[in-house]
Amino acid sequence: MADVTLRKVVKRYDExxxxxxxDLDIADHEFVVLVGPSGCGKSTTLRMIxxxxxxxxxxxxxxxxxxxxVPPKDRDIAMVFQNYALYPHMTVAENMSFGLRLKRYPKAExxxxxxxxxxxxxxxxxxxxxxxxxxxxxxxxxxxxxAIVRNPKVFLFDEPLSNLDAKLRVQMRIEIKKVHQxxxxxxxxxxxxxxxxxxxxxRVVVMNHGRIEQIGTPNELYHKPATKFVASFIGSPAMNxxxxxxxxxxxxxxxxxxxxxxxxxxxARAARYQGVPRTDKLLLGLRPEHITEAKPHSEPGIETxxxxxxxxxPMGMETLIYFTMEGTQVCGRxxxxxxxxxxxxxxxxxxxxxxxxxxxxxxxxx
Amino acid sequence: MTTVTIDKAGPTRKxxxxxxxxxxxxxxxxxxxxxxxxxIFSLTPPIYMLITSLKSSAEISAATNPWWVxxxxxxxxxxxxxxxxxxxxxxxSAIVSIFVVTITMLISVPAAFAxxxxxxxxxxxxxxxxxxxxxxxxxxxxxxxxxxxxxxxxWTGVQLINRWYVLLILYPTLTVPFCTWIMIGYFASIPKExxxxxxxxxxxxxxxxxxxxxPVAFPGIIAATxxxxxxxxxxxxxxxxxxxxxxxxxxxxGIITTLIKGDVFNWGQIMTGALLGAAPPLIIYAFLxxxxxxxxxxxxxxx
Amino acid sequence: MADVALQSNRAxxxxxxxxxxxxxxxxxxxxxxxxxxxxxxxxxxxxxxxxAFYALHLATLNKSMQRFVGLSNFEFLFKRExxxxxxxxxxxxxxxxxxxxxxxxxxVAHFVHNIPAKGQRKWRGMxxxxxxxxxxxxxxxxxxxxxxxYSAFNYTLSFFGxxxxxxxxxxxxxxxxxxLVNIWVGAPFFMIMYLAALKSVPExxxxxxxxxxxxxxxxxxxxxxxxxRNIIAITTLFxxxxxxxxxxxVRILTAGGPLDHTHIFATWAFRIGIEGSDIPxxxxxSLFMVPILAVAAIFILRDISKRGNEA
Numbered sequence: 010m011a012d013v014t015l016r017k018v019v020k021r022y023d024e025x026x027x028x029x030x031x032d033l034d035i036a037d038h039e040f041v042v043l044v045g046p047s048g049c050g051k052s053t054t055l056r057m058i059x060x061x062x063x064x065x066x067x068x069x070x071x072x073x074x075x076x077x078x079v080p081p082k083d084r085d086i087a088m089v090f091q092n093y094a095l096y097p098h099m100t101v102a103e104n105m106s107f108g109l110r111l112k113r114y115p116k117a118e119x120x121x122x123x124x125x126x127x128x129x130x131x132x133x134x135x136x137x138x139x140x141x142x143x144x145x146x147x148x149x150x151x152x153x154x155x156a157i158v159r160n161p162k163v164f165l166f167d168e169p170l171s172n173l174d175a176k177l178r179v180q181m182r183i184e185i186k187k188v189h190q191x192x193x194x195x196x197x198x199x200x201x202x203x204x205x206x207x208x209x210x211x212r213v214v215v216m217n218h219g220r221i222e223q224i225g226t227p228n229e230l231y232h233k234p235a236t237k238f239v240a241s242f243i244g245s246p247a248m249n250x251x252x253x254x255x256x257x258x259x260x261x262x263x264x265x266x267x268x269x270x271x272x273x274x275x276x277a278r279a280a281r282y283q284g285v286p287r288t289d290k291l292l293l294g295l296r297p298e299h300i301t302e303a304k305p306h307s308e309p310g311i312e313t314x315x316x317x318x319x320x321x322x323p324m325g326m327e328t329l330i331y332f333t334m335e336g337t338q339v340c341g342r343x344x345x346x347x348x349x350x351x352x353x354x355x356x357x358x359x360x361x362x363x364x365x366x367x368x369x370x371x372x373x374x375x
Numbered sequence: 376m377t378t379v380t381i382d383k384a385g386p387t388r389k390x391x392x393x394x395x396x397x398x399x400x401x402x403x404x405x406x407x408x409x410x411x412x413x414x415i416f417s418l419t420p421p422i423y424m425l426i427t428s429l430k431s432s433a434e435i436s437a438a439t440n441p442w443w444v445x446x447x448x449x450x451x452x453x454x455x456x457x458x459x460x461x462x463x464x465x466x467x468s469a470i471v472s473i474f475v476v477t478i479t480m481l482i483s484v485p486a487a488f489a490x491x492x493x494x495x496x497x498x499x500x501x502x503x504x505x506x507x508x509x510x511x512x513x514x515x516x517x518x519x520x521x522x523x524x525x526x527x528x529x530w531t532g533v534q535l536i537n538r539w540y541v542l543l544i545l546y547p548t549l550t551v552p553f554c555t556w557i558m559i560g561y562f563a564s565i566p567k568e569x570x571x572x573x574x575x576x577x578x579x580x581x582x583x584x585x586x587x588x589x590p591v592a593f594p595g596i597i598a599a600t601x602x603x604x605x606x607x608x609x610x611x612x613x614x615x616x617x618x619x620x621x622x623x624x625x626x627x628x629g630i631i632t633t634l635i636k637g638d639v640f641n642w643g644q645i646m647t648g649a650l651l652g653a654a655p656p657l658i659i660y661a662f663l664x665x666x667x668x669x670x671x672x673x674x675x676x677x678x
Numbered sequence: 679m680a681d682v683a684l685q686s687n688r689a690x691x692x693x694x695x696x697x698x699x700x701x702x703x704x705x706x707x708x709x710x711x712x713x714x715x716x717x718x719x720x721x722x723x724x725x726x727x728x729x730a731f732y733a734l735h736l737a738t739l740n741k742s743m744q745r746f747v748g749l750s751n752f753e754f755l756f757k758r759e760x761x762x763x764x765x766x767x768x769x770x771x772x773x774x775x776x777x778x779x780x781x782x783x784x785x786v787a788h789f790v791h792n793i794p795a796k797g798q799r800k801w802r803g804m805x806x807x808x809x810x811x812x813x814x815x816x817x818x819x820x821x822x823x824x825x826x827x828y829s830a831f832n833y834t835l836s837f838f839g840x841x842x843x844x845x846x847x848x849x850x851x852x853x854x855x856x857x858l859v860n861i862w863v864g865a866p867f868f869m870i871m872y873l874a875a876l877k878s879v880p881e882x883x884x885x886x887x888x889x890x891x892x893x894x895x896x897x898x899x900x901x902x903x904x905x906x907r908n909i910i911a912i913t914t915l916f917x918x919x920x921x922x923x924x925x926x927x928v929r930i931l932t933a934g935g936p937l938d939h940t941h942i943f944a945t946w947a948f949r950i951g952i953e954g955s956d957i958p959x960x961x962x963x964s965l966f967m968v969p970i971l972a973v974a975a976i977f978i979l980r981d982i983s984k985r986g987n988e989a
Contacts, residue, residue, distance in 0.1 A: 061571050082577035094568035098590040107586075108576035159576075402894075406792040413786050414804050416862070420819035421807060423830060427822060441830035486718035495708035501715060503979065508726050510916075510975045512923030514944035515968070518951040518961045519729035519736055522743075548725045555718060580710055609812030611926045612944075616952050627814035631930065642822055649815040660810045664803055667810070671867070672874045 011072030011085075011162040011195060012037045013058060018067035020053050020219075027053045029219040030067065035197065040189050042198045044206035045216035045242070052167055054216070055199045059165050060084050072162055087156035088165040091172060093148045095140040095155075102127075102136040105155045119158075126157040129191060130184075146177045153185070157192060164189075166198040170205060182208055203243050207231070215239050232363075237372035240294050240365060246329065249300070249339045250292040252369065255285055264293055264366075267335050275310035275361055282366055285375060294365030294374070297329065300341030302349070303356040310362040321349045330355065421653070427646035428452070435642055451647035461648065463622055464629030467539050468652075471625055472607040475546040479603040483551050484596070487558030488584045492570060502559060509552035517616050520545065524617070539623045545613045550606050554599040557673040561595030562588055598670030601663060605656045626652040736961040743958060751962040760938050760946075765966070767853070768942040772922040772970075775860040779921075780914055782861060783868020788898075790869070791876045802873065809866040817930040820859045821846075824931070849939035852932050856940050859927050864920070868913055875909040876902070912981055915974045922974075923967055943967050 013035040020028040028050040035041045043051040056062040058069055060081035068075050076084050087108075095104050102123050109119045127133045130150040140148055149169060156164055169185070170178045186209055189196055200206055206213045207227040215222040215230065215238070223235040234240035240248045256263045256271065262279040265271045274282065285291070303313040319338070322329040323345060330341045330349050341357060343349050366375045427435065429447045439445060455461045489495070490502045524535045535541040565588060573583045589596060614628040621633060630648040634641055660667050740747045755761045790801050808816060823830050824845035832842040845855045879902060887897050903910075925944040928934065934941035934949060941949070943966055951960015 059571075059575060061574070081571075081575045086575065088572065088575050090568040090572060092566060092568055094566065094572040096569065096572075096587060096591070098593070107573075107578075111577045111582065155572075155576075402792060406789040410786070410789050410793070410801055410805075413782075413789075414801070417805050417808050417866070420816050420823065420862070421811060423823060424819045435828065438828060441828065441833050482717040482721060485714040489711040489714040493707055493711035493714075495711040498711070498715075501719070504722065505718065507975060507979070508722050510919055510971065510978065511726060511730070512919065512944075512967070512971070514923040514925050514947070515964050515971070516726065516729045516733070518947060518957055518964055519733040520725070521952065522736060522957050522961075523729055523732060544725065547721055551718060551721055580707075605810070605812075609814065611812070611814040611929075612948075615929075616948070627812055631814065631818070640822075640825075642825075642828070645818055646822060649818045653811040653815045656810050656812060657807070660806075661803075664799075664806075668802075668806070668870055671809075671870055 012039075012070075013163055013195060013197065014068075014070040015054070015058075016068040016070070018054065018057060018069060019065045020050070020057060020062060021065040027219055028057070031216075031221055033214060033221065033224070035195060037195055038193045040196045040198065040209060040211045041214060042200060042206040042210035042212075043214045043216055044200055044203055045222075047201055049216040050219040051199045051201075051214075051216045055165055055167055055197060058163070058197060059086055059088050085162045086165055087159045087161040087163075088167065089149075089152045089156050089169045091168040093140070093152040093169075093172075095148055095151055097140050100137050100139055101132065101143070101151050101154075104140065104151055105136075105158050108155070108159050122158045122160070123154075126154040129157065129188065130154050145173050146181060149173065149181055150184070153188060157188070160194075162195065164194050164196040164198075166196065166200075168200055169198075170200070171202070178205075185209060204245065207243065213243075215242060217242075234294075234365070234374055236374060237292070237294075237367050240367070240374060244296055246297050246340045248365070249295045249297065249337075250367065251295070251334055251337050251339060253291050253293040253366075255282060255287050255289075255291065255366075257287070264291075264361075264364075266293065270314050270334070272312040272359065272361060274364075278310075278361060278364060278366075282375060285366070290369040291375075292367040292369050294367055295339075295359060296363065297340045297342045299360040299363045300330075300339065301358055301360075302343040302347035303358040311358050311360050313356055313358045315354060315356050317354050318349055318352065321351055421650075424646045424650045424653075427642055428650050430643055432641065432643055451643040452651075455644060455647050455651065460621060460633060461629070464624055464626045465651070467624060467629075468608060468626040471539060471542045471546070472604050472655075474543050475550060475607040476600055476603045478543065478547050479550040479554050480596070480600060482547065483555035483558055483599065484589065485584065487555045487562055488588055490555070491559045491562035492588075493580070505552050505555050505559075508548075509556055513549055513610075513612055516548070517612055521616055536617055537619050537623055539618060539625070541617050542607075542610075542614060542625070545617065546607050546610060549610065550603040553606075554603055557599055557602070557670060558592070558595055560673055561592040565591055594666060594669060595673070597663065597666045598673060601659055601667050602670045604659065608656055733961045733965060736958050737965055739958040741956045741958060747958075751959055754959070755962060760941070761963075763938060764941050764943060764946045764963070767940060768922060770853070771857060771860070771924075771928075771940075771942050772918060775857050775864065775921050776914060776917050778857070778861045779864040779868050779917055780910070782865040783913075784872055784910075786865070786869045787872035787876060790873055802870070805869060806866045808862050809864075809870075813863050813926040814930060816863065817859055817927050820855070820862075821931055824855055846932050847936060849936055852936055852940045856928050856931055859931060860921060860924065863927065864917055867917065871909055871913045872906065875906040879905045908981065912978055915978045915981075919971055919974050922970055 013033075015031050015033040018028060018031045019026065031050075031054060033041075043054060045051045053062060057064045058071075060076065060079065064077055069077060071084055071086070096107065099107065105123050105126060106119045109122065114122075123136065124133070127136055130153060132147060132150050132154060135143060135147060135151070140151065143151065152169065166185075170181055173181060182205060185198075198206075198209060207230075210227060212224060213227055213230055214224050217238050223230060223239045225233070230239060230243050234243065234248075237250065241250070251266055254265050256265045258271065258273075262274045262282060263271050264274060273279075304311075307313075316332045316334070318330050318332050320331045322331075326345070327342045328345050328347070328349050330343055332339055332341075343355070343357075347355065349355050367373065368375060423441075426442065426444055428451050429444045429449070431446060431448050431450060434444075434446055486505075490498055490505070521536070524541060528534050528536060535544070569587060569591070570583050573587045578586065609627065610625075611627045614625045618624055618628065621629070624632065626648075630645065630652060634645045634648055736743070737751055738746055738748055786805060790798055790805070793801065822828075826844065826847060829842065829845060831845065835841040835843070844851055846852050883901050883905070884897055887901050892900060922942075923944055924942065925948065928940055928942055928945045929948070932940040934945050938946075943963060947960045947964040950963060951957050954960070
């Protein structure tokens with residue numbers, strides 16, 4: 010059990026900087042997920058923590074000790090790989106105990122640790138099988154078991170679920186969460202799947218182009234994204250960004266989307282955006298759930314307008330609608346009974362209490 | 376059978392399917408026909424070896440139907456297997472092959488591991504060099520090597536020429552490059568994560584090689600071993616050049632130089648010897664055909 | 679300001695420390711790697727590269743190897759009719775044999791591929807036997823099949839009123855026999871390589887071609903051959919090297935005769951260098967194999983590095 014600290018960590022491959030100075034404090038027992046598109050440097054960061062990649066600059070500390078030059082085996086970490094990396098010639102039990110056997114642990118202790126991990130992961134009846142005889146989910150469990158028996162300071166997961174089908178992924182996600190609740194080992198988990206990140210993490214680290222975009226709890230990231238990248242990366246379907254400008258009309262701050270569509274801002278928002286220059290090119294960020302069918306009664310901050318739908322996607326419990334606004338495709342979520350159909354007109358309501366305003370040039374959320 | 380019934384009974388529309396499958400049946404018949412011809416071509420020499428080996432000298436010189444044994448006898452086999460000289464050839468071949476296989480694997484497996492996994496200065500050049508070495512035929516090197524060993528004998532007094540163990544130095548030049556090359560291919564096909572997992576589990580490079588790579592690439596090890604063995608067993612030029620005394624000869628050279636005495640060809644014994652000389656590779660092939668073929672195709676398809 | 683300077687100083691120191699320790703680690707790993715490849719390097723250096731250059735040196739000495747004679751060994755060879763005969767025969771031998779091996783291998787591979795998968799193993803197993811038997815041993819069987827007085831082939835042909843043929847006695851027939859045995863030994867290798875390549879051609883391509891109305895010949899021409907081009911090229915080049923440098927078959931079957939009409943570089947070099955004890959001249963002869971081997975090797979390397987880049 011230990012905390013992990015990254016100080017200005019840089020990774021350079023020849024001329025390319027894959028990781029450009031990362032600062033990150035991971036507390037003991039914490040479950041941190043690094044998330045981002047492929048090539049954002051998340052895997053490289055994880056592999057530097059593991060010691061599989063040398064760091065070009067900066068420091069990595071595990072449990073307070075700088076481990077920059079410590080070989081992987083002496084860092085007291087365990088890693089679960091995307092393709093599981095199970096030793097194909099060893100049985101499940103041998104796979105799980107390989108590290109302990111190399112360290113010459115007493116046989117009895119190895120056995121008790123393997124048994125315990127197998128029981129925890131519900132793979133007791135599989136311990137004598139070879140990896141080839143296991144399903145994807147079972148292999149995943151064995152890979153986790155191999156990490157657990159080592160009882161390391163830190164667990165590292167490198168996209169462990171991306172080789173599983175969707176259904177199994179959900180199941181294993183819960184499994185990983187359960188294991189973490191039991192063993193409470195500090196965990197760094199890398200994924201490109203924002204749903205996985207949101208559901209598993211105590212804190213999510215969103216990375217892009219080798220930098221950290223934002224660190225926060227899943228809710229913080231969802232409701233208070235710091236940048237356009239985070240706002241668009243977290244949440245599915247993604248947040249809508251509609252070009253807009255701020256305008257003062259009749260002494261009140263309005264947001265103008267098109268020539269005809271202008272909404273007054275709710276008081277709290279108006280106060281926050283008062284200082285934004287009126288000439289700035291801005292983006293109105295609205296999540297699909299904040300664009301719904303208009304209700305008969307009006308509520309503060311909820312504004313209505315009419316539009317013609319392009320396409321509708323019935324999802325069962327809701328219907329996704331798509332329409333165009335000033336050349337931008339916008340997605341909304343309406344009740345299946347709202348009467349939305351392809352090409353049909355619909356009166357929609359936007360919830361400006363949950364709006365975001367972004368600078369179109371810098372991508373910063375104001 | 377089914378096609379025939381369809382053709383007879385079926386209306387015109389069905390005849391179309393019938394003609395499709397009739398085409399296929401004919402293609403199949405032709406395939407079998409030619410395969411039988413090619414199989415006869417392939418197997419005639421070894422079968423003729425067997426036929427002749429079962430004949431007595433009298434029957435051979437009687438010039439009866441050469442394709443048939445009228446009075447089968449094992450006298451050729453008994454003659455050879457009780458001859459100390461022939462057993463000596465067999466023994467020399469076996470010893471040389473086993474040693475060469477061992478030496479080859481000891482050199483090529485660690486080298487292949489280093490070249491496949493531990494990128495270091497010059498490793499790609501070396502890998503290419505290994506492959507080039509494999510392309511250099513022994514017929515290019517036997518004369519300078521012969522002179523080299525003669526000179527070494529003169530300088531140091533260590534006599535290597537006309538000693539069977541000189542072959543232990545020579546054969547690895549034929550086996551090591553190819554075995555290294557195919558082992559590089561096998562090792563490279565092992566996912567990178569597997570050695571990373573081993574490293575995190577605390578394995579050293581050496582342990583990664585012995586406890587992960589060798590067991591996982593075991594089919595490759597077998598293929599390389601078979602290759603090294605068959606090359607050592609079949610090699611003809613080097614022993615012909617480097618060994619002359621009958622007690623130092625290996626099978627192929629021994630059979631040819633001792634059983635052919637001037638113009639007197641004892642064909643029954645020669646064929647028996649050839650068959651016995653061909654037996655070890657054939658037996659290995661019969662039992663490990665898939666590995667044999669894997670090794671054969673690996674050289675050109677891997678890498 | 680001072681703070682910044684201090685910081686950058688520290689950063690520089692840190693970077694330096696890191697680089698040196700990193701360097702140490704890399705050095706350690708590469709040292710281990712170097713030690714693991716050392717036996718291989720030594721083997722190649724002393725027993726392949728050194729003798730190759732030693733051959734060049736030997737070729738410039740006189741017969742007793744006491745005097746440097748420059749290129750006069752080569753001049754001597756160029757003036758000998760036998761040398762040009764050997765050049766001609768080596769080329770005919772290698773090219774003819776490789777072409778027929780490639781063709782035969784291709785055809786047989788197709789037939790094996792054609793039959794139901796269940797029986798393929800059996801046929802493949804039988805057809806590869808010529809490659810498995812040590813060539814020296816199988817050539818003895820051929821020698822016996824070609825025997826001047828007891829030839830089993832002549833016995834069979836006599837029923838058709840043909841022969842007797844002097845398989846190894848007549849110069850043209852001797853060349854034919856040598857090439858035939860070489861094809862017999864080498865064709866299975868092509869067959870196996872082609873078969874592996876055929877298996878890797880996706881079945882959908884043939885189905886697509888069949889739907890497009892291609893007949894069997896068009897399917898081979900437009901689907902099979904393009905897909906197998908790489909394997910065909912590399913196998914042919916491999917075989918060209920091996921065939922060109924062949925020794926066993928010619929040595930045992932004809933020993934170069936009749937009257938040097940089947941000698942190729944390797945057997946003639948052996949005759950001159952080892953049997954004739956003229957090591958410099960023998961080395962000179964064997965060196966003539968280098969150009970064609972080098973050309974083939976360059977093409978193979980190019981192909982392999984090309985495939986490496988694609989992967």
